[in-house]
Amino acid sequence: MADMPFFCMQKGIRMREPIVEPVKNPEPESSTTTVENKGRRDFLRHSAAGVSIFVASSPLARAMSFDDEFEVEHKTVRLRRLPEKLKGTKIAMISDIHSGPYMSHQEMLPFMKRIRELKPDVVLIPGDFVDRDIAQADPVCEALRTIEAxxxxxxxxxxxxxxxxxxxxxxxxxxxxVRMLRNEHAVLDIKGEQLALIGVDDIGSEQPFDPAFRQAVQGLKRSIPNILLCHKPYYLDDASEWGVDFMVSGHTHGGQFVLARVLGTVITPAALFSGYIEGLYRRDRSQLYVTRGIGTVGIPVRLNCPPEITLITLV
Structure with missing residues (x-):
């Protein structure tokens, strides 16, 4: 049977396996975490005096991440259609940098340094480079100039x-x-094999998922294994129906304020808005990884939720 373009596939009319509900935070086949020290920030510069006093005197202080550490999450992800030559491909991912008052150029540099040390084959950044001002683009651009793959x-x-x-x-x-994939795709040639990267503009800010994705895969062959960059993780069901192999997202900050983790379930107010908070999820033949990101919104505080660089090894 001749290979068909991706966009010829219409949701709801192609053969599908029975739906399997995504499992909250299942561990990948291989998963390790290393803790990194990225240097002290000036906490008083970032926080209101009242918050500072509360945290300093609170037993929660040790669980709250302001400045000291981030984690490198080492994940192994098995893609069902991955050619043998692409096994072992390493992908570094960061997200939600939020360049702005709580993430300066100087504060980004330890993350960039660690990415360089990891020596990834490719780097993926699924959105929220700035907080909310165009002036915040310069610092993050200068930081990102220091990494390459x-x-x-x-x-x-x-x-x-x-x-x-x-x-x-x-x-x-x-x-x-940084090659920005705005409802478009790029096909990488790695060791003579192909891997497609698909990117959609933030869903909800611009357009619904289906038209964005349809535009992004125009002309892409279905036979090529693919990775989708989609800022919000809410669209795993849609991605699965379109036949996406692996989707990477941010947006949730891993909850940013995590009250507890119970049997793999993250207890956080963010769960009111998304069933996908952090880690690996599955839907039919599609997988999703949600990174905790490195920045913050609101106030520059994380509770039981350190910033994350992800190093994914494809197998």
Whole structure:
């Protein structure tokens, strides 16, 4: 049977396996975490005096991450259609940088340094480069200029990039060496095999998922294994129906304020808005990884939820 373009596949009319509900935070086949010290921030510069006093005197202080550490999550993800030559491909991912008052250029540099040390084949950044102002594009662009990967650095827009100006931010990132996938795809040639990266603009800021995805895969062959960059993780069901192999997202910050973890379930107010908070999820033949990101929104505090760089090894 001749290979068909991706966009010829219509939701609801192709053969599908029985739906399996996503499991909250299942561990990948291989998973390790390393803790990194990224240097002290000036906490008083970032926080109101009242918050500072509360945290300093609270037994929660040790669980709250302001500045000291981030984690490198080492994950192994098995893709069902991955050619043998692509096994072992390493993908570094960060998200939700939120360049702005709580994430300066200087504070980004330890993350960039660690990414360089990990020596990934490709780097993915699924959105929220800035907090909400176009002036915040320059610091993150300067930081991202310091990283490179043999097969490139790729990103998609997030809702905060739209709060600023998604076109302006994307153009600046392109000039800094980040290939922005805005309802489009790129096909990587790695060791003579192909891997497709698909990126959609932030869903909800611009358009619904289906038209964005349909535009993004125009002309892409179905036979090529694919990874989707989509800022919000809510659209795993849609991605699964379109036949996406692996989707990467941010947006949730892992909850940012995590009250507890019970039997793999993250207890956080963010769960009121999304069933996908952090880690790996499955739906039919599709998988999703949600990173906790490295920035914050609201106040520069994380509870039981340290910033994350993810290193994914495809097998």
């Amino acid at each position: 043999p097969y490139g650095v790729y990103g998609c827009t997030g809702n905060h990039d739209y709060y600023a100006d998604a076109d302006y931010v994307s153009n600046e990132l392109q000039n800094a060496g």
